[in-house]
Amino acid sequence: MLDFKLILQNDNVMLRPLVTGDFIPFLKLTGDKPMWIWFTNDLSVEQELKYWVDTGVNDIKSKTRLAFAIIDKSTGILMGSTSFGNISYRDKRIEIGWTWLGKQFQGKGINDHVKKLMLEYSFNILDFERVEFKTDVLNIPARKALLRIGATEEGILRSHTLMTHSRRRDTIYYSVLKSEWLLFKSPL
Numbered sequence: 259m260l261d262f263k264l265i266l267q268n269d270n271v272m273l274r275p276l277v278t279g280d281f282i283p284f285l286k287l288t289g290d291k292p293m294w295i296w297f298t299n300d301l302s303v304e305q306e307l308k309y310w311v312d313t314g315v316n317d318i319k320s321k322t323r324l325a326f327a328i329i330d331k332s333t334g335i336l337m338g339s340t341s342f343g344n345i346s347y348r349d350k351r352i353e354i355g356w357t358w359l360g361k362q363f364q365g366k367g368i369n370d371h372v373k374k375l376m377l378e379y380s381f382n383i384l385d386f387e388r389v390e391f392k393t394d395v396l397n398i399p400a401r402k403a404l405l406r407i408g409a410t411e412e413g414i415l416r417s418h419t420l421m422t423h424s425r426r427r428d429t430i431y432y433s434v435l436k437s438e439w440l441l442f443k444s445p446l
Contacts, residue, residue: 260345266375268331269331270331271328271330271331272328273326273375274327274329276315276325276339278312278315280327283335284307284311284336284339287360288302288360293358295421296396296400297422299422300423301358314341322345323342323343323356325339325340325341326341326342328372337360339356339358340356340357340372343356351386351388352386352389353389353392354376354377354390354391370403370406376389377407377439386436387436388433388435389434389439391433392432393430394419395430396427401432404432405432407434410433410438414428414429415429416428
C-alpha cells in the first residue's frame with residue numbers, strides 16, 4: 259500500500275507530501291502564464307493555484323493521490339510538484355504525473371531525479387508491475403523526457419482532456435513495466 263506520509267529523497271531532491279502552506283512559495287514559481295499551456299490548470303491564476311493546492315492536500319487525506327512538493331535538498335527551496343495517482347492495487351499499477359517545475363528549475367535534470375525516485379519506489383517497494391504517464395501530444399519536451407527515462411509510447415486518446423482556455427487535448431500515454439525498469443534503471 260502506498261504510504262501517504264512518504265518522503266522520497268536523494269542527494270539532490272526531496273519529495274514530501276504537499277501541505278496547504280506550499281501555496282505561498284508556489285505563488286513565486288507559477289506566475290509565468292505561458293508555462294501552463296500543457297497543464298490542465300493555469301496556475302498563474304492565484305485562485306486556480308489555491309484550488310490546485312487544496313485539491314492536492316485533500317487527495318492526500320482521502321488517499322486517492324499523493325501530491326508531492328519537490329524541494330532542492332541543498333537550499334530547501336520548493337521547485338515544483340509531482341504526484342502518484344490513479345492507483346490500482348489489484349492491477350499493480352500507478353500513474354506518475356501532475357508534474358511541473360518552476361521555470362528557473364527546468365532543464366537542469368531535476369525531473370530525472372524525481373522520476374527515478376518515484377520509479378524506484380513503485381517497483382522496488384510497492385512491487386507494482388506498471389507505471390503510467392500521460393501528457394499532451396503537443397508537449398514535445400515532456401515526450402522527449404519520458405522517452406529519455408525509458409518509457410514506452412503506447413498510444414493517443416483523441417480529444418481526451420479539457421485544458422486551459424477551453425482547448426481539447428489529445429493525450430499520449432507512456433508506461434514503464436517492471437521488467438523494463440530492471441534493464442534500464444541504471445542510466446537515470
